[in-house]
Amino acid sequence: MWDPVRSKLAAALLKGLKDLPIYEGVKVLYLGASTGTTVSHVSDLLGESGIVFAVEMAPRVAREFLEQVASKRLNVIPIVEDARRPERYRSVFGKVDVVYCDIAQPDQTEIALLNCRRYLSGGGSLLLIVKARSIDALKDPDRVFKEEGEKIEAAGFKIKQLIRLDPFDKDHALISAVWTEQPTS
Numbered sequence: 001m002w003d004p005v006r007s008k009l010a011a012a013l014l015k016g017l018k019d020l021p022i023y024e025g026v027k028v029l030y031l032g033a034s035t036g037t038t039v040s041h042v043s044d045l046l047g048e049s050g051i052v053f054a055v056e057m058a059p060r061v062a063r064e065f066l067e068q069v070a071s072k073r074l075n076v077i078p079i080v081e082d083a084r085r086p087e088r089y090r091s092v093f094g095k096v097d098v099v100y101c102d103i104a105q106p107d108q109t110e111i112a113l114l115n116c117r118r119y120l121s122g123g124g125s126l127l128l129i130v131k132a133r134s135i136d137a138l139k140d141p142d143r144v145f146k147e148e149g150e151k152i153e154a155a156g157f158k159i160k161q162l163i164r165l166d167p168f169d170k171d172h173a174l175i176s177a178v179w180t181e182q183p184t185s
């Protein structure tokens, strides 16, 4: 069940996300699978011909994800790894069309870009969930969103939308961006 309180992707769609780059046949690299609520929605959208590589670092959470979601869906490939070490993902083959990142870390943007440089195809999309309080608890969230957006642009992406997820997720935003050139940083 899509629920904007349980899934930030659902919240973003309700708040006006357009041109969702996740649809039938697409390949997605998903960082921060947790127990798999949003991964299950992504899996539904991709259908049998798509695939989602889902990375989760915390062992207990990853176990629940494996048992409840990944083992029941053929288009979900679980990867129990630290997203800071994308070179360790053994099961990702070729490039992906979309990198989706929701890991609530201070360096989440840098981690997302590291994964994009290694796995995202040219013209591919980045969907980045920014949790302002994880980056700077004292700074105005709008300023944090702007600064993270600037990092993405500096790396060769064009921002299509920046959507605040309040009231479903306080001080969170989703940035939707397209890779227009080879990221350099």
Ligand SMILES: C[S@@+](CC[C@H](N)C(=O)[O-])C[C@H]1O[C@@H](n2cnc3c(N)ncnc32)[C@H](O)[C@@H]1O
Pocket (backbone or CB within 6 Å): 006, 007, 008, 009, 031, 032, 033, 034, 035, 036, 037, 038, 039, 055, 056, 057, 058, 061, 081, 082, 083, 084, 102, 103, 104, 105
């Ligand atoms: C906010 S939750 C994700 C919720 C999930 N995306 C959803 O919508 O259902 C963040 C998750 O990222 C994971 N995480 C944090 N840092 C990570 C890292 N460096 N590598 C992989 N997973 C990480 C956490 O263990 C946690 O499960």
